[in-house]
Each structure stands twice: as C-alpha cells, then as structure tokens.
Amino acid sequence: MDKVSRYLAEHLAGEVINDSKIRETYSHDASILQIKPTAVVYPRSAEDIQKITRFSFRLAERGLKMPITARGNGTDQTGAAIGEGIIAVFPAHLNHVMELDEREQRIRVQAGMNYKGMEDILSTHRLALPVYPLSYQTSTVGGAIANNSSGEKSVKYGAMRNFVDRLEVVLANGEIIETGRLNKSELSRKKGLPGLEGEIYRQLDGLISDNEDIIKSVAARPVSSNVGYAIEKVRHADGSFDLTQLFVGSQGTLGIITQAILRAEAAPDSTTLVGFALEGAENIQKVVDIVTPLKPSILDYVDKTTLDMTAKITGRNPAKIFTEVADPAGIFLIEFDNVNVIKGRKTLRQLGQLLTGLGQIYVADDANDEEKLWSICHSTNAIARANFSGKVAVPIIDDATVPLEMVGTLVAAAKDLAEKKFVDVAIWGHIGAGSLTVMPFIDLTKLQDRQNIITMMNRYYSDVLELGGAISGSKGDGRLRAPFSERQSGEQLSEVFAKVKEIFDPHGILNPNVKIGTDVRELITKFRSEYNNHRLSDHQPRN
Numbered sequence: 113m114d115k116v117s118r119y120l121a122e123h124l125a126g127e128v129i130n131d132s133k134i135r136e137t138y139s140h141d142a143s144i145l146q147i148k149p150t151a152v153v154y155p156r157s158a159e160d161i162q163k164i165t166r167f168s169f170r171l172a173e174r175g176l177k178m179p180i181t182a183r184g185n186g187t188d189q190t191g192a193a194i195g196e197g198i199i200a201v202f203p204a205h206l207n208h209v210m211e212l213d214e215r216e217q218r219i220r221v222q223a224g225m226n227y228k229g230m231e232d233i234l235s236t237h238r239l240a241l242p243v244y245p246l247s248y249q250t251s252t253v254g255g256a257i258a259n260n261s262s263g264e265k266s267v268k269y270g271a272m273r274n275f276v277d278r279l280e281v282v283l284a285n286g287e288i289i290e291t292g293r294l295n296k297s298e299l300s301r302k303k304g305l306p307g308l309e310g311e312i313y314r315q316l317d318g319l320i321s322d323n324e325d326i327i328k329s330v331a332a333r334p335v336s337s338n339v340g341y342a343i344e345k346v347r348h349a350d351g352s353f354d355l356t357q358l359f360v361g362s363q364g365t366l367g368i369i370t371q372a373i374l375r376a377e378a379a380p381d382s383t384t385l386v387g388f389a390l391e392g393a394e395n396i397q398k399v400v401d402i403v404t405p406l407k408p409s410i411l412d413y414v415d416k417t418t419l420d421m422t423a424k425i426t427g428r429n430p431a432k433i434f435t436e437v438a439d440p441a442g443i444f445l446i447e448f449d450n451v452n453v454i455k456g457r458k459t460l461r462q463l464g465q466l467l468t469g470l471g472q473i474y475v476a477d478d479a480n481d482e483e484k485l486w487s488i489c490h491s492t493n494a495i496a497r498a499n500f501s502g503k504v505a506v507p508i509i510d511d512a513t514v515p516l517e518m519v520g521t522l523v524a525a526a527k528d529l530a531e532k533k534f535v536d537v538a539i540w541g542h543i544g545a546g547s548l549t550v551m552p553f554i555d556l557t558k559l560q561d562r563q564n565i566i567t568m569m570n571r572y573y574s575d576v577l578e579l580g581g582a583i584s585g586s587k588g589d590g591r592l593r594a595p596f597s598e599r600q601s602g603e604q605l606s607e608v609f610a611k612v613k614e615i616f617d618p619h620g621i622l623n624p625n626v627k628i629g630t631d632v633r634e635l636i637t638k639f640r641s642e643y644n645n646h647r648l649s650d651h652q653p654r655n
Contacts, residue, residue: 190590
C-alpha cells in the first residue's frame with residue numbers, strides 16, 4: 113500500500129483500496145475514456161469526504177496534486193466519473209433515505225442512493241421524482257444531480273435541477289455547507305464568514321456583478337444546456353442568492369455533494385401510452401409540432417436506422433405491431449399523464465385526427481399492449497451489445513439539444529454526417545425535449561476510426577450550434593465535450609466559467625479537466641483502445 117492509501121486508511125471509517133485490478137476497474141466509466149486512479153475509497157460519511165478533501169487541499173498548498181473524483185455507479189458517458197488521484201465511490205455506504213416528508217413532498221437522501229430505489233420508496237407514498245435518466249435503474253441520485261440529468265419525461269417535467277431544493281456539500285478545503293436561498297441580510301452574513309465559504313460568497317457576488325450582461329446572455333438561451341455552470345441561476349431578481357443550482361450540473365468540480373433535499377411530485381393517477389409509426393422521414397418535424405402542444409409526458413423517437421439495426425441484432429422486428437406501415441421511417445412513443453383527464457378532453461381522438469395521413473397510431477389498451485410499445489424503445493439496448501466486425505456504438509455525440517422546431521433538421525444532419533464519414537449510426541431519444549442520442553459505430557482499435565471521432569464531433573457540434581442548440585443538454589459536458597465548450601459559450605463566458613471554478617476550487621483538486629481545462633490533444637491520449645457498452649446496456653429506461 114502506498115503512502116497516500118496508508119494515510120487515508122488510518123484516518124477514514126470507510127475502506128481504502130489501491131489494488132491494481134480494482135483501480136483498473138475504476139479507470140473506466142461508460143465513456144470512451146480511461147484514467148487509472150491512485151486509490152479507491154468507499155466513504156462511510158460526509159466526515160470521510162471532509163477528511164479526504166482536507167488531505168488533498170493541504171497537499172495542494174505544498175505544491176503536490178492529489179485530485180478527487182466523486183463517483184456513483186460509473187454510468188457517466190462524458191468521462192466525469194474517472195480521474196487521477198482519489199476516486200470516492202458513494203454507493204457502497206452513502207446510500208440511504210434520511211427523511212421523507214409526505215405532506216411537504218420532500219425527501220432527503222444521501223448522494224449514493226440508487227435512483228430507482230428512491231423512486232420505489234416515493235411510489236409507496238404516491239409520489240414521484242419524474243426525471244428518470246437513461247440509467248435510471250443503476251445510477252445514483254448524486255450522479256443525476258451532478259449531471260443535471262434529464263430523461264423520457266423531461267418534455268413535461270424538465271431536468272433534475274427542477275427538483276433540487278437544498279444540498280449538503282463538502283467544499284475543496286473540507287468545509288461542509290448546506291445550500292439554500294438567502295435573502296440580502298443572510299447573504300451579507302455569509303459574505304462576512306471566514307474561510308472558503310465566506311470567500312466563495314464574496315467573490316461570486318462580485319463576479320456576477322461584474323459580468324451581468326454576459327450572464328444575461330446565458331439566461332436567454334433558447335434551449336437547456338449543461339455546458340459550463342448555471343451561474344445565471346444564482347442571483348435572483350429580488351436580490352436573493354442561492355448556490356444550489358450552481359452545484360447542479362457541476363459534475364463534482366465545485367464541491368462534493370453528500371446529501372440532497374429533493375422536491376417530489378404527486379404520482380399520476382394513470383397514464384395512456386400511444387405508439388405512432390411514421391410513413392416518411394420528411395414528416396418527423398411535423399409530428400413533433402402536432403404532438404407537443406397536447407402536453408405529453410413522454411415524446412420519444414426511434415429512427416428507422418435504429419429499428420433496422422435492432423431487428424438485425426435480435427432477429428425480431430420491434431415494429432411488427434404496426435400492421436398498416438410495413439417499413440416505418442421511425443416510431444414515436446407518446447405518453448399522457450392522468451388518463452381520465454385526457455379522455456375527458458378527447459385528446460386521443462384529437463391526436464388521431466391530427467396525425468391522419470402521416471402514419472399509423474396505436475393506443476395501448478392494457479399492460480400487454482404497453483409492453484409491446486415499450487419494447488420498441490427498449491430495443492435500443494441491443495445497440496449497446498452489438499459488435500459489427502469490431503465496430504461498436506460509442507457515446508461521443510450523444511447529447512445535443514436543439515430548439516423543438518429544429519429536431520427534424522438535426523436528425524437529417526446526423527444521417528448526413530454518418531453517410532459522409534462512412535459509418536453506421538443509431539438515432540433515438542427524447543425528441544419532445546429537443547434531445548437526441550446519436551451513436552456512431554466505431555472501431556477504436558483502428559487509427560482512422562479514432563481520428564474520425566474528433567472530426568465527427570467537430571462537424572456535428574457545428575451543425576448543432578448552427579441550429580441554435582447546445583452540445584450538451586441532457587447529461588453533463590464532462591471531459592469529452594470540454595474541448596468544444598468554448599465554441600458554444602464564447603470566450604467571455606468561458607472566462608467567467610473558469611473564474612467560477614477557481615473561486616470554488618483554488619488549487620484545482622476537484623475533478624480537474626472536467627468541464628474546463630482539457631484540450632483535444634489531451635483528450636485523444638485518454639481514448640480507450642477498445643470499448644464495449646455491455647454494462648451500459650443494462651441501464652434500461654423506465655417502463
């Protein structure tokens with residue numbers, strides 16, 4: 113055991129491991145990147161996290177760098193759950209519900225709590241937290257907050273940040289704070305505190321005042337974006353101040369989230385599930401324009417290329433329930449909350465009339481019908497297991513979001529890119545939220561394919577930005593998209609983001625090079641020589 117691991121083992125309640133095979137396991141997340149840590153720690157409490165950060169901070173003060181990466185279950189596809197130095201793995205011990213207030217619809221959980229486990233507990237009280245990230249069954253609550261994750265119901269309920277009330281956070285120097293909305297007098301008291309917390313409030317307040325016009329441009333964005341930091345959400349019009357939303361989506365680069373108080377929703381009484389087989393790809397946008405005003409709780413899309421791939425992989429046609437459209441250009445999955453209200457408004461009849469001539473509608477009458485429809489979306493999991501002559505689906509351009517009126521154009525742009533780069537590409541996603549998953553098939557053992565990754569990212573992100581979109585919308589930007597983030601943010605806003613990072617993490621020990629500081633040349637050195645999504649394929653969407 114090296115000196116770092118030995119010191120941590122003597123001072124922490126949790127386990128410390130530096131076995132090479134274990135460290136190799138934690139050198140991967142669900143991204144195409146690989147970085148081997150120095151030590152793996154399974155903290156048992158916020159106090160353990162506090163001791164780790166104090167240790168790293170003091171080393172940094174002496175010019176020695178020992179970075180810290182907080183990790184859930186490693187479902188991150190941007191390289192934000194890996195890093196040099198210390199990996200703090202939360203699910204082993206910090207995985208409990210601490211408090212549930214059914215009347216106030218609030219739940220306090222530790223960051224390592226499994227998202228599905230939390231949702232199962234909420235459901236027993238007729239409550240829900242309807243974000244449901246793609247990795248819903250496996251991911252942690254802390255990971256969903258750190259990435260500001262969104263999912264299939266985001267078309268109606270938005271992303272994770274909409275449900276975060278307060279956070280317990282360990283700062284870079286080991287101070288533990290609880291975030292919350294402060295009035296002007298409370299903010300003044302915070303600014304008078306000694307230590308890093310007071311310094312953060314003082315410097316951040318000044319940074320916002322000095323860059324009001326730049327920050328206003330962020331608030332005016334037409335789409336949801338996880339690039340950089342949500343600095344526009346810190347100071348409110350009434351002068352109140354809240355750090356909570358700044359930590360949401362920060363991917364462990366500003367502080368380490370240990371607990372969260374979340375706002376739940378009343379669970380819907382019932383739902384209606386509808387499938388729609390599209391006749392022609394030229395009408396993708398038209399269907400989105402028709403359905404979104406009806407306020408669905410889900411509006412997902414699976415493209416023909418993906419349907420064909422899954423049929424080839426599984427030997428089963430997931431679209432066979434649609435008897436009137438032999439070869440759909442794509443399939444939409446549409447859900448409405450509260451079926452009694454929906455039927456009362458004749459929404460389903462209206463939907464059928466509006467979609468006449470564009471394809472075939474299929475309304476699920478029972479659980480068996482619903483399962484048939486869900487199986488279409490779930491068939492995308494076969495993509496993660498596929499291997500076509502050494503080529504596998506890689507998550508490199510899988511998280512762009514564009515304005516709703518541009519989603520049809522984005523699908524066309526993704527197909528065009530695939531044709532020009534001579535790669536197969538799978539396309540599906542939460543199209544009602546303007547978000548698409550685009551997964552090209554790449555052989556990482558081949559130099560040409562590895563070089564194609566950067567070329568494809570450059571081209572695709574250019575298309576996304578031309579359409580008024582964001583290169584990262586439903587997950588984080590992480591290491592993978594950090595080299596491209598300034599193209600979206602611009603030089604001035606990128607400098608503001610860098611200053612935010614410096615204020616919270618003056619020695620750069622919290623998940624360095626995630627969001628900020630990684631260039632393309634460095635990124636390439638972190639590419640895996642081989643990749644498979646087998647574990648990721650177990651992270652099925654909710655049904």
